[in-house]
Amino acid sequence: MRGRSDAGRLTAAVRDPRVRGAVGVGALFLAVQLLALAAAPRLAGSGVSYGSGGDALVPLVLGLAVGTVLSLAVVRYGASRRLVRGVMLASLGAAQWFTVSAFVGPVAGAVAAAVGTLLAWRLPRPAVRNAVAVVGVAGGAALFGASLDPAYAAGALVLAAGYDAYAVYSSGHMLDMADASAELRVPSMFVVPTDERYDDANATVTGGGTPAATLLGAGDALFPAMLTASVGVAAPGTLAAAAPLLGSLVGLAALQVFVHRVRGVHAGLPFVNGGALVGWLALLIA
Incomplete structure (x- = not known):
């Protein structure tokens, strides 16, 4: 009887749109981290960076x-x-180029980035935007990870988390930026639909206030991946980068729980950046 009860709870959890959304966002978040971690050493080795230090x-x-x-x-x-x-799509194309060129070279990377940008422009559907955003965000994280020493990257995470909290809870302009992203339909956030009635023009709710999609800003994936990539470049051939990566995943899980228990819009960077920083500090202390 207990086995059936556990199976029933598992089935109910899988059907829960909040769980599906959290799992989908988590998979995209992890994809950004792993891709940035793989690309950053290649960019650093080929001299593609903004310099060294900070x-x-x-x-x-x-x-x-x-x-x-x-x-x-x-x-x-x-x-x-x-x-x-x-302008935003052009910037996204450049970010995609950093990712793809790290593996296939600059020419093929430019072609792939152009195709990705064209798809994002002509087919702004969630699946297309998510795929393009993963590649683009990973490119930005890899570039800055290849350029910044871990201490500077950690400092950037602290400042970004503070700014995110201010922009959401004090000035409120982060909400305007989210509205702009929805209007422009550019891959500046990850959107995981959790309802078949999902409307791309209104990605937050369906009838009755039921969540139609789980959202995560691109910056919420960029910054922790930047620290992960920076640690990976600084300590090649080791598992050191796993510390900030796992810490950020714990922070993302905490964010999802918090969002579903406390109504309203919340800043994501304090959670994911905080988790990545705790993982990095644990690595230093160990």
């Missing part, structure tokens, strides 16, 4: 600032959606 912090901050300004320009000031979408 030099990459400047382009990292500038890139995030530009993305924020473009998103807010659409929602708050009615900027041309076509222009902003084009």
Whole structure:
């Protein structure tokens, strides 16, 4: 009887849209980490980086600032959606190139990145956007992971987590950026539909307030993967990178539990970055 009861609970859990969404987001999150971890040493070995030490912090901050300004320009000031979408897709294409070129070379990488960007532009469906986002986010994480020493990468995670909390709970402009992403239909977040009535124009709820999809911002995957890649480059041939990777997965699991128990929109980086940092610190202490 107990076996049947356990099987029933397992079946119910699998059917629960919250569980399916969490598992789907977790798989995409892990894919970004592993791809960035594989690409970063190749980029570093071929000299593709922003320098050494903390030099990459400047382009990292500038890139995030530009993305924020473009998103807010659409929602708050009615900027041309076509222009902003084009700029964002071009940036995404460059990020994809870093990932693919690390394995197949610059020319084939450029062709693959162009195809991925074209698909994201012409077929902005969740499956396409998620696939393109995985490659693009992994490329950004690999590039900065190849450029930043782990200590600088860890510092970036601390600052990003603080900014994310401020942007969600204080200024609220992170919500505007999420709205801009939905309007522009660019792969700037991961979307895992959990309801057959899912509407791409309204990815948060269906009738009756039931969650239609589980969402995770691209930045929530970028930053912990950046630390994982940085540790992988600094300690090649070891399992050191597993520490921040596993820590970030624990943080992601905690985020999913928190989101489903506490209503409202919540900052993800304090959870995932916090987990990655705890894993990295445990590695240093061990």
